[in-house]
Amino acid sequence: MNFLKRRWVQVVIVAALVLVATVATYFDSTLYKKPIVQIENVKNVSKDKNTDEYKNTDYQIVQHVSGHFANTSKKGQRVTITNSYLQSQLSDERYKPHQQVFVLKSSKNRYTIQSTKRDAVLVFTIGLVLILLFCMKFTRGKLLTSVLINLVIFYGYMQFLIKSHNSLLVILTVITAILIAAVALLVILGPTQDALMAFASTFIATAVALLLSVFLLQLSNNSGIHFEMTPFDLQPYFGVFISQVIFSVLGVILDETMDISSSLIEMKQEVTDVTKQTLFKSGMVIGRELVGPLINILLFIVFAENLNLVMLYLTNGNSVGYTLDMTLSLGVTQLLISAIGIVLTVPITSFIASRMVARRKI
């Protein structure tokens, strides 16, 4: 058994398992009912210059994709499909050899490509994370358990959401947020008073930030915010928006409360007669350092998520101002609410933690 405990042996085993899993998913076409074609050859037939009404130049390319069926009763039969795509590939695709694609029969012996089979690459990327985790001295168990439990909770959330036809959206999101925050804290800090302290601070800070923001938004009648730009037109607009804010800000606020409260606990252990005023002040000092980087995290995530849409607007002859207004007003509002939450967390956590830590006897 000692042999199995060596790091490189573990890494080799995990790498082998990942390889097997990736190859197995690549060749799992028989599990699918939809016909899948394994692409072998791709030949470009034509390339036409295309200039649109906004003077953008693009190329319309027609390719002959040939390969063989990988499943269904036609397995092994050869087939050639014509695919036409724009070089920018916004909503169509250039197909490449070794890719697998789902096809639809359009008429006798004629097929069109419906979509790409992507399961193997997802398995491979997740496998890459596992291999890296095994290469290094991380406590993998904890991390993976917390991710798995959170995924299960999220799955349950989706099920309830679908069953209730989105009518209980915000309530369900709040319950889910409380659950995943609790799981995260329990896994990282254990069932301790610290975890309770961080939980209380997270809950109160998020709640105060959200209520204050909703109040301010109502005050200005939601002016300047295009709630109708909610992803996929999902209703109710405001509920979807608030739920997105809650999920997105929860992680960083948890990070912040844990950092502040654990530093204060450390301080109490070093200086046992520290007063709650001193603790509160140190909490504020530590918190101040965290605000900038945490807002940055969400800033980049919000912009990155909207990159495609922004580009679509900009290249369609819209001014920068109009584009940003239409595509990013929701994201920026989300960012502002999150930022208010991140800022408010500093005094709230410092206050709660200083009271609870000062009272504690060590």
Next chain:
Amino acid sequence: MLYLLIAFIVLLLVVTGNRGISLLLGLGINLIAIVALLILIADGFNVVITTLIISVIILIVAIYMNVENGATANISFKTSLIIMVVILLITIPILYWSSTQGMGVEDQEELEGFSLAAGVSYPQLAIATIVVNSLGVISETSVAITSGLHEIVLNKPTLTSKEVFSDGFTVGNKILSTQTNTLLFNFFSTTFPLFFLMNTLGFKFSDIINDKLFGAEFLTTVICTIGVILTVPITAYQVVHESREKIKPETDKQ
């Protein structure tokens, strides 16, 4: 939205005092940098190269304006640059394989009325999306680990390189958990509307795992996690290297 902005600025100044002004300045510069990135890409500049240049600017602002300790800032900046390149090297082949660029069938309604022949390379934009997405988490992680390790090295200068390295993982463990949470919860935030729509459209499990939009979100989250994981050893290596160089001249003098 104006009220929210005012509330944010007032609260920030009240809570962080003088630092608030430099924080606002940093956020403002980053905001301008990102908008510049959008305009440059739309004007036809190479997506990946422009993203890399702007990302370096963003990292300089995000790290040097937030970290007061010079040595910590230098190591964090170097680490973030290395990780950015590594993420790029991982992302390019994975996205070539996954073709998760652009928009999916779920976006059809939104695309109506738009000219799709816009000439911007959406496969490259997909790479840019992942790089930009990772900037915040990467810089935060490297700053947190560097300052944690510096504190340890300062308190116990006698630590061997091996011990510093393993301390790096102790510090890294907690940061890895919290950053994974941030990334995971943001994945929830963007995908719950998507999953809801997929249900309306009658998607089965097999459709979801091969879906373009789901794939894009999934890969973004996982590749950013890879970046966070790699930050730990790269930071630890540099702290070890740096502390050795610092100690050497001192021992020579004695």
